[in-house]
Amino acid sequence: MSEPLWRLQDLEHLTTHPSDLVRDWVRDRVEHLPLGPDASRILLRLLNDPDEKIVSLSAVHVRETGDAHTGPALLDVLPRYHGNTAGNLMMALGRLRYAPSLPMLLERLQQPQDFSEYLGNVIALAQFGGDRVRAILLKEWTNAPENEMAVSAVAGALLTLDDDTVIALIVAKYLQAPPQYNRLLKDLRHTLQIDWICENLSDAVKRDLDAVCTELREEYHLPMEEIFSEEARAQLARDWSKPRGLAERAAIYAQVAREAVGRRGLETASSKFARQSMRWLAALDAFAQHLHRTQVQVSRDQLTKLDDAGARELETFLIVTATLAGGSRDYHTEIQSVSDRVVALWKLWLADDPFVPDDLGDEIAALGAAAIPRLAAMVQPEHFTWGGERAATTLAKIARATPQDAAMLAPIAVEWLAHDAIDMILEAGRDILVALGETSLDAIAAVMPGQNSRQQIYLLGALGDIPYAGSAQLILDHLESLLIAHDELTFNALRDLGCASAIEPLRAERVSGEVVLDETLLLLCELNDVQIPELPELRASYEQQQARTAERMQLMESAGGWDEILQREAESSEGMLLKLRCTRCRREYTYDVGTVYYDLNALDQSKDQRSRRDKSSGDEFWFQKRVVCKKCGAVDEYALTGEANIALLAEQMKMHLASKETIDTQQGTPRLKFYRFGLTDGRQMPPRRALEVLQQEAEAAPQDVSRRVRLGNVLRFMERFEEAREEYAQAVALAPDDLEAVYNLATIEERLGHWAESRPLFERVLALAAQGRGSAKMRAEFVQNARAALAHLDRIARDPIYRAEEERHLGESKPHDHIMPSWSTASEPGTLVPSPRAPRATSKVGRNDPCPCGSGKKYKHCHGR
Known part of the structure; x- marks a missing residue:
């Protein structure tokens, strides 16, 4: 047996570490590692941590494992906090039944700071019991606000008193409540x-x-x-x-x-x-x-x-x-009436009955190694029975109590994890592996990395809680395949182990914008006192992320906070962050995709139509920015992950949380817009599909100027400006006197900052218009816009400050570079076409309204062409 990576004294020493990240890691490890009763010393230190989050979570753990010695420390800390932290401290005091805390609990019950504190207080008071507490809780029950969570909290507190006379009161309250209260009946015991x-x-x-x-x-x-x-x-x-x-x-x-x-x-x-x-x-x-x-x-x-x-x-x-x-x-009475108690215990415990009391399992577990074969034979992961579930949890209990007698369970537990079993059996298998510790690594290694996704998830969770160098090495030996399958779970397992050997492999994996990887690397360096060149950057990024999260949470809890959040997002250069899977190398990374557009045409298609359509995952979404794989460099070869779908759903929920005025003003949210995308010939298709179709059409008729221009318009919409420029240039080469082709080439050159190249093109637009090229309407609009563009170029030439400002913004996305979809209360907005043959989308922008791009021109003379 090798030495564990971390011992109790190591963790105790780290409670004074200057990094809050390290101290929170210590708190988490105390909760998950089998450190014995002496772990309470660490928790007492953490209750006085300067970081409130660490104090709050430590109180939760004390609530489960604390003893009478932790009562004074909890009571000493309580006056400093309110809200959720105070609620956790109160519940810990209640579980310990620390009598000196009762006066403070009663006093603060009168004026709770928020619901979290109120909930913690009533639960704590119920633990003390007695006539006084019963009377107080009944009063709270009578006066409980019309808040389903408040009703639930007091009901749960009353039920812990084991007083049958309150049952009818509680049931009657629920029966008179609105239908949504039904789900809160889970608070009734024995559910x-x-x-x-x-x-x-x-x-x-x-x-x-x-x-x-x-x-x-x-x-x-x-x-x-x-x-x-x-x-x-x-x-x-x-x-x-x-x-x-x-x-x-x-x-x-x-x-x-x-x-x-x-x-x-x-x-x-x-x-x-x-x-x-x-x-x-x-x-x-x-x-x-x-x-x-x-x-x-x-x-x-x-x-x-x-x-x-x-x-x-x-x-x-x-x-x-x-x-x-x-x-x-009455299961206990049944057992007592049988002469052979052990026989009766086994019969009840393995029966397919959901209501057998848990405490009967303690007697089975006390049989130790002798009970293992019979229990193991009862567990059939692919065929659920209540007895099989109880057998699995009992085996985990035996493994924790006497791991030396349960070594034969390691391969059995690994096998459970390969099945589509219920969570209780899978969690029991994981718990067995953790309880066996280093002796289970051989059984885990035999199936690593494996192809079973669920098995990988539970094995990574187990390895993170087996604090030996062998656990880290097992993960590092299969790092590439594990990162493809479950990158964040892999980082979390290495983080839990805190092993310095993972630092260099993680440095090699580091790319910009991966928060979980960066935080894991920062923790490992600070935990092991390893200096790397990236350390200052990692620490600054972590602190910035923590500050942003805290500020956002504060805004979410304030009146009008969601409006403020959306306003800040509108002013920020950061777009939506989505986790995407590269379909070439299969790695998942987080990308800033700018604004996300949802094609409303997807909603109009029947399920049969969508199933017949050949499309990649997430084709109804289009991203403002191109996605270049951070691993292999593949461009726009991605699929949405589960995390990405959740992020998109959360973005849609913002429209229900913010005010209608904000949503209407911003036409959706700053990072998610809804539109209808189609070609001017009436065909409706998403941008990527439109690009494929137009490329095929341009290849089929390479001399067709209109198809080149149309393809350039789609490329410009997708912000592929250099490619759009090539299409416009080819169109001009084919037809030097085509007014639209010359005009589009001039505007894209201006957009790219090729001001010297754009000037003669705009001048040529004026000359062609004077010759009567194009329709009268097109000539009038193009002439006005060309003159405005030449005036803009003149100012750039004579004003160095203005020129510098324009150069600074060259690489940024601009609203008029792509279609401006909008959110419409009518759900069927009008049409916005940025050029005569560009894709179209929905909007309420009028032809005579100011252009959304901010140029100051009328929309019809700018990007409403």
Whole structure:
């Protein structure tokens, strides 16, 4: 066995490191590495860290692992903070039940700074229990604001008191709440698979109640027969088959509920009923009473809302009852009644039953190595069972407790990760590998790098938490293939290991604009005290990124903040940052693509049309800037990644977060525009496809001047200015007297800063117009624009300061270099054509309005040609 990369004393020493990046790494490692109880010393130091983020996250870890000795430190720190950090500190104090903190918690409950603090406080208070706390929480429940998260917070706090008398209050509150509160029923204890229930409720309420009961009983082992008698269900089945409104059907539910409560009500319930059955009856009681009130109100003045109201009540009722009924079976009593306790334990623990209590697994895990073969045989990743899931988590528990007895599990765990299993089994496999530590590296190496993407993800996660040089070397041996498959996860694993051997390989991979790579490299250098020439640049970039993130978060939380964010983006030279995959070398990098345009024509196409169309991924998006692969240099050979799609979706969400005035003024967001792209002959196609078509047409008829000009216009739209210039030049060579070709060549020369070349071309435009070339309308517009351009060139020639300013901006994108799409409230804006044969897009710019390019000319005399 080799020495680990980091020991407890190393991490403790690093808590005073000047770099916040290093100290936060220490906090993260304390959370993930098996350092034992002495790790609390490090957490106590981090609670006094100057960085609030580190304090807040340390409090979260203390909440899970702290002991009585950390209470004074938490209480000492609490007065310095508010908001989310204070909430985390409060929850940690509550879990420790540190009594001296109670007065401060009660005092701050009266005037919380924000919801995060309020949430942390009520959860903390519930941990203390007692009549005083119960009374305070009930008061908060009564006065809870109409905020679904506040209701959820207090409900969760009350439920931790294990007081059955509050159950009916909570259920009644939820039943009276809007439908969206249903999802918050996850806060009720013993909730399992609530999402599945919600997804199936809409169909379930339309079927026979007997079928619904059977489905819930078989799927979740809910004791439906205990409440719904056979006679009652038979009557319900008969009534359900009759054409009735949902409200009438709901009344039948209420009748059965009252019958159940009458037979087995809370006040007369026998002690043989488990706590969960009592909770279930409380839900029925609350439901029946509430439904009765609803029926009276509906029958008077809301007849038109019967179906909606009834559907909501039935849905909520089924969610509540299914939730509260979970686990009503008394498993502990069953075990005690069996002579051979171990046999009973195994039978229950491996049964396909979702409600077996977790604490029974502790007894199985205590069997240690003797239990491993039977548990391992039970886990079949490709065939899910509840018993198999529990077996996997128990094996992970054994590996953590006695890794020396569980070495044979390493190849088994690696094999699990190769299957499309549920997350619980995959996470258990990862946890086993981490618990086994260095002894699991051989099993991991046998399948690295592999082709199974999910297996790679979990193996990288495991390697990052196995702090040995062998883990880092295993990643570095397969660095290229891992970076192709999962670049950020690979960087994160090397970051977690903190191994100096990764510095030089990462330096070799470094390219501009890759934040995760740069931050990983910076951490490794500062952590290992390694000096490289790029270190000052890396530190400055990191600090700038942190400042921008903090400022953005502050704006997002302020009134009108999103308007301010969009305004700053409009004034910034930075475009949208998207992570794209090169289709040639398969590497993924982040690119500044400028403004992104979405082709609205894509929305008009049916799924069949889109499936038949030969297009690359993301073809409906066009980027203002060309994408040149940072690895192999391939140009515009890319595919959108999942991260890119998320970024584009987030950009669209900004239009809902900012004010309508801002969105209308900016015609979308500064980095995302919507348009309709097509050719002047009526064909609609995205820019890249248009380019392919026009290139083929130009090659088929190389002497056709109009096709050369049209191709040049598309290239100019795509900001491929040199290529556009070549097409215009060829058109002029073919037809020296073609007014449009000469004019377009003159404007592109001016755009490229070739002022000496553009002057004679503009003068030739005037001469050709005087000869009557082109239509009268074209001549008038071209003459006016050519004269304005010559005046502009004259000023450049005589004013050195103006010339220098123009030269400084030569490389920048300008609005009039491409079509100016817009956001329109009518969703069907007009047409904007920047030249007679250029692609067209949507806008509201009028012919006599000022040109959007800022030239001061009328749009029709500038880029509305």
